[in-house]
Amino acid sequence: MVGGAMIADAAHFCVVGHPNKGKSSIVSTLTENDSIQIGVESGTTRQADSFSFIADNRLLLALTDTPGFQRARQVLAWLQQQTVAPHERAARVRAFLDVAEHRQAFPDEVALLTPVMQGAGIIYVTDASGPVSASDLAEMEILRWTGQPRMAVINPMAGSTHQDEWRQTLNQYFQWVRVFDPMSAQLDSRLQLLRAMNELADPAQQRALKRLIQHLETRESGRLSQFAQQLAAYWCGQITLTLDAARLQSGQSPEEALQQSLNKAEESRFQQWMQQCGYSRLELETQLNWVKGFNQLMDTEQWSFWGLKSKELMVVSAATGAAAGSLFDVGTGGSSLLLGAITGGILGTAGGWLVSQQQPGSRLSIPGIKKQHKIGPVKHPNFPFVVMARSLSFLNLLWSRTHAQRDALQLEVKASTWSQAEQVRLLRWAKQLQSDKWSDKSQQALEAWIVAQLSENTDQSAE
Template sequence: MKPYPHFCVVGHPNQGKSSIVSTLVENAHIRIGVESGTTQKAERFEFIIQNQVLLALTDTPGFQRARQVLAWLNEIPVTPAQRPERIQAFLNEPSHAQRFPDEVELLTPIMQGAGILYITDAASDLTAADEAEMEILRWTGQPRMAIINPIDPDHQDPNWQVTLNQFFQWVRVFNPMTATLPTRIALLNAMAELSQGWTQAIKLLNQRLIERDQERIEQVSLQLAEYWCEQISRRLAITPLNSVLPTPPEELFQQQLDQSETHFFEQLLTQWGHAQAHTEKERLWQAQDSPLMNTEHWYLWGLKQKELLMISGAAGMATGAVIDLGSGGTSLMLGAVSGAIIGASSGWLASQHLPKKVFGWLPLSKEKHFVGPITHPNFPLVVMARALTFTQRVWFKSHAERRQLDLKSQASDWSKADQIQLLQWAKALQKQQWKDKHQHQLTQWIKDSLHETLTAKLAQEQAKVWKLDP
């Protein structure tokens, strides 16, 4: 027996077999289509973590002539113990490769030792062909589970549950389009119970999945912190060459900001296995359709004018309070008061327009003009809100789900303390007062934010897992 379990995914066409394979092995390259017979040949997919194969699934074509195959099997009376031999005899008949190509394709790996995952949407009426399929699979003698894929949850035929219980060891409901980690682990645990030889291997797989999620939080927190710092402190030098270029420096600067965001998003997609084949690629979220520098839509991600003034003022007061503490209190809190006034005023001024050309110094250069960094107080919040939201949505995105992401989170959902903290970090970056301790604090803030959101979402999913079965 192989050191990892192997299952064949079988059933009628258009029941979501390929979607389930894509989700369980985290492979976004598997072709998924609404047309009948998308899968025409049995194809094996392996789930690999840390260079170790932990699970193999074979996506098979659907049954096409199940009743004729069952009729052939019944031509010779056999005992239940002889039924697997009769299935093998069917496969050994040379003419059957031409006469029953789909059935030969799906039964061959099963008779070589694979378990069975039988997929149905349980929405249509049970037919004689359905029962013939299930009877053939029972004849193989292999461990088997039925999975109800609720493509249309409002139209489920209760007769399916009763019938499936007669042919399969386990019956589970599993939606590959929405399955998060707890749902997948629950299904994998049920698969482990089909054969004692698979129990330890699937337990190891589940353990690796949990460990990998923790590692991903660490990795993406570092990456997102670095990306945010780059965006907040980014600036573009204006050289004599700019005067002959057709694109104004301000526009080039905005393009850099948008391109950096797109690069960060695509990096996550690639790392987490969502970079699809070129011929089938659908971008999860077209950043070009809602660019970072589309300031007209910043209100969707940041704060409204009144909120912006309050947060800017609070951030200014916090900065002024540092001055008071440094003077031992002799300023009679004038620093905090003036800081609040300056902060609110700058918030109002910056909310009217983005900064244009700024005069300053660049390393290893003479005095020159440059564009950036963006000092609009909404900007640090917008950059972080979009990046965190995208990260969270990709985290929960099934590999079978190919539609675009819907991004709705807002910086205004955060606490005022968190908003002020981000603005203070942005100010430290732009004044070149950034230190290693700030980088560590920012990374930890991102990690805590992600952990809180992910934990809450996964807890909701965990509570649903045991309510899925009819």
């Protein structure tokens, strides 16, 4: 067992090739493991390590990440010192591994050939940026001598100038040749590679790979519904969030407390989505030209990046039938505080804010805050768009990402890309929530709308 998972009949492949061709990136993408060390320098992988894909407590796929060939021509020369029949070549490779001195003289070759000769299939990784060299040919010939089922993967990490030459050469040594970019491979691309691997496997391992393929297909459709339900619940929670003023920490202002609660809720939701997608080290980062703190939901001075512009808000608010004075509710004695309380800044009606185009981050005094019994919810008309846009942006980027990528995730989508009809629907839903007119039918409609948004962006990323 590995990590509590049954290992019997799991498909096992050894990922081999010359250093710095993307072997570890392919292992990371196929096993959905972002903890695998990946580096641009040669020799990042120094020993053979196995990584697995486990589903329903069953180990379905094991991939052994290996060091790159270092002295392939010398190894091939040793193998060819004796003339052997084709059916004796695998035994000759085993004889090479049995020589104790070879562990010192050829440590990388011994490390990569050992799991192969123990029964692993071969995935030979190369790129097509340069011509086929004598060392490349030696590597392929050694792998052919093993007698193990094998396929070649061209990783277009550095270009494809010599791809035709490589294809014609690889076809002479491998049963399958595929082009696969582990940095951008969407589900369809990964499934195609797994199906090719399935053609090489024995019947028992084919069953494991078929289970893996079915699992990935089923999970993809299930995630769409699951994420939609989770996002809808999270959005509703943010739109209706209120705090008890009596429970504030000493010296903490009402607006600070509400800001922290809303930011914390977003951070927690994003972290849960990352965990659901198998990311343990992914970080959220702003673009270089965005100001510090942009990754905070309640950094209201940056809402112009996410919500609607002033003129758009005026049109949408009017279309929603929202009276200007009702969009803000700043009062005393139990009435809720809105964006003005959060930012410390906006008094008057929504119409007044829209006409003056005053930024949400400006500072104005708000009388009566300390008399409030309840803090929130946020009723500024931009708030529903900001919460939804940031969440959809995060999910879309997370969905289209591969586990081989090591850069931080950067939010990009703007709410202003939605149609006016969609903007009106969101604002109406927010008003229903905050006026206690929410229903199961409304919840279902919101979830269906989110499914459509996620599906649209998923289809675009797959093109």
